[in-house]
Amino acid sequence: MQFRTEKDSLGPRKVPQDAYYGVQTVRALENFQITGIPFSHFTRLVQAVACVKKAAAMANRDLGLLDDAICDAIVQAAREVREGHFDEHFPVDVIQGGAGTSVNMNANEVICNRALEIMGHERGEYQHIHPNNHVNLSQSTNDVYPTSLKIALTWYCHDLLKEMDALVAAFQAKGDEFADIIKMGRTQLQDAVPMTLGQEFAAYGVTIGEDAVRLEEAVEHLRESNMGATAIGTGINTVEGYAAAVCGKLADITGLDIVPAANLIEATSDTGVFVLVSGILKRISVKLSKVCNDLRLLSSGPYTGFNEINLPPMQPGSSIMPGKVNPVIPEAVNQVCYQVIGNDVTVTLAAEAGQLELNVFEPIIAFNLFQSVDMLARACFMLRKRCIDGITANKERCEEMVHRSVGAVTALAPYIGYEAAAALAKESACNQRPLIDLVVEHGHMSREDAEHVLDPLSMTRPKPSAKKGGE
CATH class of the missing domain: 1.10.275.10 (Fumarase/aspartase (N-terminal domain))
Known part of the structure; x- marks a missing residue:
């Protein structure tokens, strides 16, 4: 050489x-x-x-x-x-x-x-x-580097937002596909009340969509630049008009709405916007991981678990147990989310450790933010293409658990009272008898009325208003 x-x-x-x-x-x-x-x-x-x-x-x-x-x-x-x-x-x-x-x-x-x-x-x-x-x-690392970070992070966040929007659409499509499948909702891992599988998947889309909106709002704060600050924000070695001129040129070149910071000294030392974006990425990760936990639980079994849905098989699941298939895609997304949550801790500590007129720890902030955004974008793509799009429902299994559960007793409470409904639930569970039969036997209502009140589909939405027309 x-x-x-x-x-x-x-x-x-x-x-x-x-x-x-x-x-x-x-x-x-x-x-x-x-x-x-x-x-x-x-x-x-x-x-x-x-x-x-x-x-x-x-x-x-x-x-x-x-x-x-x-x-x-x-x-x-x-x-x-x-x-x-x-x-x-x-x-x-x-x-x-x-x-x-x-x-x-x-x-x-x-x-x-x-x-x-x-x-x-x-x-x-x-x-x-x-x-x-x-x-x-007319520059310093202290205005070039943070401005570059903000521009790059904006572009990376736009990439993530595209993948999040596509994932939301995938969940919404499954919500439509599963709209007529009745299942039991659960709270604290115990039977709650009936819902549709479509409602469950549509809710996943909504929760991810909400985070996309929050990320869009956070990205808006990245458009403020401290270009022209040079060393500490006083603008030493620049001339009047440079800060506005360079931000105007930068906006034209990048297509982003970049504006000069109101106070260049503050903007040079402050890393709050990176903490804000990192916090939103953590929020996305927490909720995305929760969704993946649900997917793994709903597909558990297939014979000894919930088995309400089938995740598309991606690879053999065991080197020793033949025929076993694991939920590897949600598992991988879970791990991405854990990493992003850990990265947020690093960003927080690095931002807090800045001293006086400059934060010298922006490189580790940048590394963790870029890694988080890039991993989340890839994870959203993987989850959509290799899992969500291929999910199928076990309709008969879902309906079977609805009919076996006493959770539907909640719908009786407005008609026969909480205590009477609780007694019926206990009797039904102890004697393994259908709830509807006990309602009729105890004289609480006719079979026709009981069938109407205990119709699982009617429990998935509010009942019609009790008000009469004109009131």
């Missing part, structure tokens, strides 16, 4: 000749060998940083701070980076010290060296275009 020598304030370092990154990226590679995951693994982050660099160059040119030719070269290089042409040249570990400086400098160096090539120079000839003096002009 051939090398070129570059130097920074700490001295010289050898850089691979064919690398677009430079000396500071080499130092980051030496220092941070933690996860083995380069930040380019999260391609949205590379794309977001490229957008920020492009916007900054254009704003600097418009304000008379950057030569047109240099600006054009930086803009073209940033565009190529966003298109994914140089992903392998962003090797810095996603977890790093320095509040994201290694990510920012990695981007500065790659864009700079590509811009040098565009202008006919060799990589490393920084006397023509410099990573700090030109690509990082």
Whole structure:
């Protein structure tokens, strides 16, 4: 391998000749060998940083701070980076010290060296275009990195929202398919009152849909940028109008409604929006995991469990028990949800640990947020395609348990009173006799009236109003 020598304030370092990154990226590679995951693994982050660099160059040119030719070269290089042409040249570990400086400098160096090539120079000839003096002009890691995180997180959340919407639609479709299947509802794992299997699945769709709305609301808060803050929010090394100009360019480039923060000092130190989004991801995980718990329980058996639904068989379930098939897809989603819940703890601690004018722990916040969103999107897709779409119902089993249960006695309470209904439930359970027969035998109502009141389907919705017309 051939090398070129570059130097920074700490001295010289050898850089691979064919690398677009430079000396500071080499130092980051030496220092941070933690996860083995380069930040380019999260391609949205590379794309977001490229957008920020492009916007900054254009704003600097418009304000008379950057030569047109240099600006054009930086803009073209940033565009190529966003298109994914140089992903392998962003090797810095996603977890790093320095509040994201290694990510920012990695981007500065790659864009700079590509811009040098565009202008006919060799990589490393920084006397023509410099990573700090030109690509990082009017910027600091402390405004570039958090702004890039917000843009990337917005895009990742949009990906998740698409998958959540598709999952909601899948549950709603099953709700329609199972609309006429009567089953017993349960509370505290005990018989409650009848419902339809369709109502149960439709409710799953509603609960996930509610979380999608909450995530959309949280994403709106990501549009506030502290670009122009530079080091701590005072705007040192910028000129008047730069903050508004760069945010305007960034909005045009990304298609997002990016606006300058009202107070750049506050916005530079505050990571509250990341806590907010992480909290919504935790909420999604808690509820999605609950749904998967239900699916596993409703499909349990098939002979010694609920066996109300059949999950599509995905793989043999045991290396020792022939014929066993396990609910592997909901199980996998459960584990994703546990990871996201744990990630939220990390985001919370990292946000709390920020001191004075900067939070240096944004890299671990970014890693956990990106992992959470990406895993949840994949989990929603997997659950929909490899489980929900293929679920079938055991109608006879559902109806059998309704007829065997005394839970329907609840419908009698408004007519014969709570105590009389409770006595009938006890007698029915002890003597294994149909509830309807006991109602008639004890003279509480005629068989015709009892059949009407104890009709399982009528128990799945409110009874008609007792008010007469005109009242």
